[in-house]
Amino acid sequence: SQQGEEDPQALSIQEGENATMNCSYKTSINNLQWYRQNSGRGLVHLILIRSNEREKHSGRLRVTLDTSKKSSSLLITASRAADTASYFCATGFGNEKLTFGTGTRLTIIP
Amino acid sequence: DAGVTQSPTHLIKTRGQQVTLRCSPKSGHDTVSWYQQALGQGPQFIFQYYEEEERQRGNFPDRFSGHQFPNYSSELNVNALLLGDSALYLCASSFLGPGEKLFFGSGTQLSVL
Numbered sequence A: 001s002q003q004g005e006e007d008p009q010a011l012s013i014q015e016g017e018n019a020t021m022n023c024s025y026k027t028s029i030n031n032l033q034w035y036r037q038n039s040g041r042g043l044v045h046l047i048l049i050r051s052n053e054r055e056k057h058s059g060r061l062r063v064t065l066d067t068s069k070k071s072s073s074l075l076i077t078a079s080r081a082a083d084t085a086s087y088f089c090a091t092g093f094g095n096e097k098l099t100f101g102t103g104t105r106l107t108i109i110p
Numbered sequence B: 001d002a003g004v005t006q007s008p009t010h011l012i013k014t015r016g017q018q019v020t021l022r023c024s025p026k027s028g029h030d031t032v033s034w035y036q037q038a039l040g041q042g043p044q045f046i047f048q049y050y051e052e053e054e055r056q057r058g059n060f061p062d063r064f065s066g067h068q069f070p071n072y073s074s075e076l077n078v079n080a081l082l083l084g085d086s087a088l089y090l091c092a093s094s095f096l097g098p099g100e101k102l103f104f105g106s107g108t109q110l111s112v113l
Helices: none
Strands: A005-007 A010-014 A019-024 A031-037 A043-050 A055-058 A061-066 A071-076 A085-093 A096-100 A104-109 B005-007 B010-013 B019-024 B031-037 B044-050 B053-057 B064-068 B074-078 B087-094 B108-112
Touching (some): A005 A085, A043 A055, A043 A071, B010 B019
Antiparallel strands (some): A019 A071, B031 B044, B064 B074
């Protein structure tokens, strides 16, 4: 079963704009991770945020976590064509038995 | 440094057959996890291997089995294939422990006809 739900399911923006996608989950966690998947192939780890953290940055990525609302958001600033991909949040305890959401398909229009 | 490698990349089988998928973890990693990703869905956890033992298992029937070898490589076996087993099968490796990120292979696309 899927733990989380990403919102929106699909997002199209112009290159250079910011993209924001959200993730909601159901059970308690000790960390939340975001992954990117290009063309239905392997996933690439983007960022991990722990349950005692509220915000984390990595390059053009900004992740927030609100454990009281059981939600997280991923912001990609100054989007590029290469950011076109599906983005998934995943919850779990460390790397054990990660539970992935349903994903957001992001399309960057050049 | 090679990342996670999976073979084969594509596979076509018929219902009732058996299939074996293979995975070589990233150099130095000791833990291998397998995920099934149906079209349009997120990956779902099948099981995880560490020190040649199955540590955790998701909600998959016994038709799904695995193995980890002393060199940390792993196999996923699926018996009595069903049409619903058609999916992308992803292998991920990592170090065992909290906060360790997963490194994924490119997956094996299995089609069951």
